Amino acid sequence: MNKFLLFLGGLAALFVLLAMLGPMVLLAVSIWLLYVIFKQFMKSDSTIGKIGWVIAGLIVFGIGLSNIYAIIGVAAAYGLYLIFRNFRSDRSEAKEKTIVDDDPFANFEKQWAELNQ
Structure with a gap:
């Protein structure tokens, strides 16, 4: 259920980002033009x-x-980044747990380290 909610949140953030893409470009161009005007x-x-x-x-x-x-679009892009990072970290943690639990040498290394202490 958590991944489904992350997916829905990511989809909503993607739509907001796409809707605000034009104003974001115009804001970036106007900031660049202000810089050029200041230099001149x-x-x-x-x-x-x-x-x-x-x-x-x-x-x-x-x-x-x-x-x-357009700052709403920037916030949506940041939210999409956080959702993607959270979604990927859940997947990698689950993958690491299955690999460590199935590895017979991982338990041996842990027990050997306990014996040496």
Whole structure:
């Protein structure tokens, strides 16, 4: 039942991630453009140029602010990562237990270590 709930949660997170993929890309592009505008603002020597870069930065900041709900997509991606990691760790722990229990030398090594103490 636990794996089924993890699967349903992962499926829901995947759908949210796919729905928010466009705004996430636009938010990333606007953050990159803000960085470029800041670098150009710092390079500019004239006052008119600096005012122009500030206006361009405010426009790009407004575009980025309109895509701020893309953070929901980032949270969904992180949730999907956690669900996948938890799902994989359950599988690997079960696999390790069966291998260790079936290995006749594992018990021998454990008993030998107890005798040497």
